[in-house]
Amino acid sequence: MEHSSLTQPFFDLVEERHQYAREWKARTGGKVLGYFCTYVPEELLYGADILPVRIMGGLEPADVSEAHIASMYCPFSRDCLSEGLLGRYDYLDGITITKSCMHIMQTFRSWAQHIPLEFSYFMGMPSLVGGRLAPKYLVTELEGLKKALEGWIGREITDADIDRGMEIVNANRGLLRDMYELRKPDPPLLWGGEAAAVVMSSMVTDKREHNSRLQSLLAGLAQRQDGPKRGSRLMIVGSEIQDLELYDIIEGGGGVVVMDEHCFGSRYFWNQSRPGQDRMGAIADRFIERPRCPLKDVNERVRLGYILNLAQEWKVDGVLLEHQKFCAPHEYDLPHIKRVLEENNIPTFLMEMDMTLHRGAITTRTEAFLEMLELDLV
Amino acid sequence: MAIAYRTERLAVYDKAKEIRLKHYRDVLAANEEGRFLSVGNMHAPKEFLAAMFPDFIHVGGEPWAVFVTREGEESGLPTRAVEAVEKRGYTRDMCGFMRMSWGSMFLDESPGGKPFPKPRVVIATNQCDYKGKWSQVMSEHLGVPYYCVEAGNFQADASWKPHEPSIEYMVGQFHDFIAWLEKTFEQSFDPAKFTEIMANTYRSRCLWAEVIQLQAHAPAPLEFKLLLPFFLSMEYWAYKQEIVDLLTELRDETKDRIAKGITPLPEEKCRVIHEGLPPWYALHMFRFLRERGIAVVAGSNHVMFMPSVLNIADDGSFDPQSPVNWEGTPRNLDEAIRFRAVMQWQSDIWGVDPRRKTYCLRQTLKMLKGQGVIFEQDRGCEFFSVGIPEVKRAIQQDGYAAMQYEANRVDQREWSWPHVSDAMETFVEALGLPRGKS
Numbered sequence: 001m002e003h004s005s006l007t008q009p010f011f012d013l014v015e016e017r018h019q020y021a022r023e024w025k026a027r028t029g030g031k032v033l034g035y036f037c038t039y040v041p042e043e044l045l046y047g048a049d050i051l052p053v054r055i056m057g058g059l060e061p062a063d064v065s066e067a068h069i070a071s072m073y074c075p076f077s078r079d080c081l082s083e084g085l086l087g088r089y090d091y092l093d094g095i096t097i098t099k100s101c102m103h104i105m106q107t108f109r110s111w112a113q114h115i116p117l118e119f120s121y122f123m124g125m126p127s128l129v130g131g132r133l134a135p136k137y138l139v140t141e142l143e144g145l146k147k148a149l150e151g152w153i154g155r156e157i158t159d160a161d162i163d164r165g166m167e168i169v170n171a172n173r174g175l176l177r178d179m180y181e182l183r184k185p186d187p188p189l190l191w192g193g194e195a196a197a198v199v200m201s202s203m204v205t206d207k208r209e210h211n212s213r214l215q216s217l218l219a220g221l222a223q224r225q226d227g228p229k230r231g232s233r234l235m236i237v238g239s240e241i242q243d244l245e246l247y248d249i250i251e252g253g254g255g256v257v258v259m260d261e262h263c264f265g266s267r268y269f270w271n272q273s274r275p276g277q278d279r280m281g282a283i284a285d286r287f288i289e290r291p292r293c294p295l296k297d298v299n300e301r302v303r304l305g306y307i308l309n310l311a312q313e314w315k316v317d318g319v320l321l322e323h324q325k326f327c328a329p330h331e332y333d334l335p336h337i338k339r340v341l342e343e344n345n346i347p348t349f350l351m352e353m354d355m356t357l358h359r360g361a362i363t364t365r366t367e368a369f370l371e372m373l374e375l376d377l378v
Numbered sequence: 379m380a381i382a383y384r385t386e387r388l389a390v391y392d393k394a395k396e397i398r399l400k401h402y403r404d405v406l407a408a409n410e411e412g413r414f415l416s417v418g419n420m421h422a423p424k425e426f427l428a429a430m431f432p433d434f435i436h437v438g439g440e441p442w443a444v445f446v447t448r449e450g451e452e453s454g455l456p457t458r459a460v461e462a463v464e465k466r467g468y469t470r471d472m473c474g475f476m477r478m479s480w481g482s483m484f485l486d487e488s489p490g491g492k493p494f495p496k497p498r499v500v501i502a503t504n505q506c507d508y509k510g511k512w513s514q515v516m517s518e519h520l521g522v523p524y525y526c527v528e529a530g531n532f533q534a535d536a537s538w539k540p541h542e543p544s545i546e547y548m549v550g551q552f553h554d555f556i557a558w559l560e561k562t563f564e565q566s567f568d569p570a571k572f573t574e575i576m577a578n579t580y581r582s583r584c585l586w587a588e589v590i591q592l593q594a595h596a597p598a599p600l601e602f603k604l605l606l607p608f609f610l611s612m613e614y615w616a617y618k619q620e621i622v623d624l625l626t627e628l629r630d631e632t633k634d635r636i637a638k639g640i641t642p643l644p645e646e647k648c649r650v651i652h653e654g655l656p657p658w659y660a661l662h663m664f665r666f667l668r669e670r671g672i673a674v675v676a677g678s679n680h681v682m683f684m685p686s687v688l689n690i691a692d693d694g695s696f697d698p699q700s701p702v703n704w705e706g707t708p709r710n711l712d713e714a715i716r717f718r719a720v721m722q723w724q725s726d727i728w729g730v731d732p733r734r735k736t737y738c739l740r741q742t743l744k745m746l747k748g749q750g751v752i753f754e755q756d757r758g759c760e761f762f763s764v765g766i767p768e769v770k771r772a773i774q775q776d777g778y779a780a781m782q783y784e785a786n787r788v789d790q791r792e793w794s795w796p797h798v799s800d801a802m803e804t805f806v807e808a809l810g811l812p813r814g815k816s
Contacts (some may be wrong), residue, residue, distance in 0.1 A: 066767075067767055067771070068767050068768060069767065070755055070763060070766060070767060072471065072755070072757050072760070072763065073760070101507050102506060102507050102730055102760050102761065102764050103760070105730060105764075106732070106764055106765055109731065109732055109733065109765065109768070110732075110768060113768065122533075124533075124543070124544065126528060126547075127504055127510065127528055128504065128510075128526060128527075128528040128551075131528065131551065131554075132550075132554055133547055133550045133551060133554070134528075137543065137547040140543045141543070144543075294511070295507060298504055298510035298511060298514060298526055299510075299514070299524070299525075299526050301514070323469075325471070326471050328471075328472060328473070328507050328508060328760060329507055329511070331468065331469050331471070331472050332468075332472070332508075332511040332512075332515070333511075334467065335466055335467035335468060338467065
């Protein structure tokens with residue numbers, strides 16, 4: 001699918017992310033820290049003048065990681081490790097992860113063992129985010145990360161630094177939210193694939209630069225003539241969806257993705273940290289309150305109602321439930337999400353994914369779902 | 379190393395099996411008898427309920443899955459159970475224990491035809507990606523209250539020294555759990571009883587540690603399959619006096635076997651470690667190995683319960699052969715709750731961090747004079763299978779023979795004995811032994 005000149009730069013940033021990071025390093029002399037999960041506090045990293053980059057897969061069969069992570073673990077975790085082992089992230093100065101799923105934590109451990117870097121840090125992150133003690137515990141862990149970062153960069157991360165980091169990251173989150181609001185009209189002002197590229201590019205670009213590009217984009221979107229036409233309004237719910245070609249398939253078939261709830265989409269940026277005296281508390285609160293990964297939705301369920309609200313607010317006609325093979329946390333929730341949506345007259349379609357796209361199968365099935373939506377058969 | 383030894387039945391073995399079978403008889407009769415029944419993972423904080431309800435009984439999902447797998451075979455319950463889960467939209471690669479437990483629950487069927495034992499409460503410790511979500515679904519389906527405690531496995535380094543922020547987090551949660559229980563069930567928590575319960579747990583672990591240390595003797599007085607019902611008792615009911623008594627008897631009989639030269643194998647040609655729990659429908663693999671003179675002496679999952687009753691060095695290491703620290707037996711509520719947190723943390727850390735698995739396995743091999751390792755990569759258990767390729771590579775680089783087989787602990791549809799036995803024959807040759815029965 002050809003991309004508009006408005007949004008092509010964001011696709012380029014994703015495609016050329018390694019080159020961007022190398023150039024950023026050369027330009028600024030700064031350190032680049034790879035991270036594996038969106039529960040990493042980027043406010044602290046920007047405050048430390050570090051460029052955080054989300055480690056992504058190469059969307060190729062993950063052969064080289066077979067010797068490190070068994071094939072019964074999710075393709076994303078294996079693909080990320082493969083990228084590291086193949087040297088594609090040779091510009092990284094460090095890696096970090098917060099307590100996440102067992103799959104991606106293996107990636108982190110194997111990476112730290114076989115691709116040693118000057119900094120690698122594991123930070124605890126509560127799963128029971130609704131628990132009384134979770135915020136206090138999380139602040140302790142954030143303090144630990146801060147101290148480790150200070151040891152690495154050789155200076156204190158001051159309150160002013162954290163405020164600055166918070167401002168940079170919050171600005172980006174706010175602009176991305178504004179962009180998502182532009183997906184509410186019918187037709188939306190941008191394609192789902194475009195939105196996805198913008199979000200993904202924010203994960204691998206200095207957010208100060210990304211903020212200014214995003215502001216230009218938002219101004220340009222209001223004037224665009226080459227946006228989507230009316231079609232079935234879809235939402236994608238799932239885990240890690242980093243293959244932008246998926247959107248080409250869906251939107252090439254007549255649908256338009258107007259909303260999402262996944263790790264490379266809205267879950268990443270949806271809420272902001274509230275600036276205040278208690279900086280660590282503010283960052284902790286943001287993680288406690290943010291849209292939950294299923295690993296965090298363990299006690300009382302919050303996620304089901306949240307997804308339903310998004311689907312209703314963005315007036316979706318149907319929801320694609322993306323199922324990454326072997327992704328245990330999401331596998332738990334998918335039947336329940338399906339049930340809740342269908343009980344509220346929102347049709348769903350389950351799509352199993354691997355790191356390489358089965359283009360033909362997905363095209364056929366997606367087109368069938370879109371036809372059924374159009375014919376009001378579901 | 380081919381020497382003919384005297385073999386004799388382990389006298390206390392039948393007692394362990396009877397305890398297990400009695401437990402399930404009690405579970406199936408619990409509601410009729412008006413007992414307080416809880417359900418959840420095996421390592422759920424059941425000790426707190428035991429301190430509140432005199433007639434308390436906990437159904438651990440994992441051993442329940444094994445019970446369904448083994449005792450439900452005749453009626454086809456295991457296959458029907460996992461299919462019932464799949465019909466509800468859950469996938470086959472999810473936790474095997476969970477699918478079997480859920481299936482029994484969804485079908486409302488236990489081995490023998492009785493209904494699934496409906497609990498008063500579901501409790502869990504969120505020790506892997508599954509346990510909390512597993513229990514969440516159970517509480518929703520059964521319509522009973524649910525409480526989950528988070529295992530604080532948040533440590534940046536590979537030390538076995540308790541990570542104090544994690545321990546503090548868990549201790550705080552346990553106090554909240556007590557308050558919730560008292561409010562929900564309008565029953566008082568008995569601190570003295572809980573202290574005694576945790577003291578029993580501590581003693582059970584001490585005894586277990588001594589038994590595993592005795593396994594270092596060559597020839598080994600016990601073997602992996604013989605240890606299974608005791609392992610279950612230690613993991614599941616360690617808080618009960620009858621388990622302290624059982625393990626005391628096991629330890630004393632093990633010492634006696636060593637003194638008299640009694641072993642489970644007439645010939646111990648080789649000693650190996652089995653990593654992970656075996657598929658419960660395929661325990662015949664141990665007979666296969668026994669016929670070839672291979673003693674499967676234990677696994678690192680037996681050893682990983684030991685650090686909680688051993689002294690941990692300043693550098694965070696432990697020596698499984700160091701004297702068991704009986705002095706650490708909890709004496710009051712604070713010590714009891716702390717011990718409960720520490721023991722949870724240490725076992726969970728073993729599960730999710732391959733560095734600790736590797737360390738623990740190396741210690742196990744050294745202590746038990748192992749010559750090779752059989753890795754069970756369980757497609758139905760990500761917690762046990764985490765990091766196996768890295769652990770295996772490390773062990774092979776250390777010079778040990780290693781093999782790996784894939785299985786699913788409860789789902790027989792994923793088992794292929796011809797493949798596994800063929801791999802085992804090759805492993806036998808790698809150990810320097812001839813193929814086939816000796």
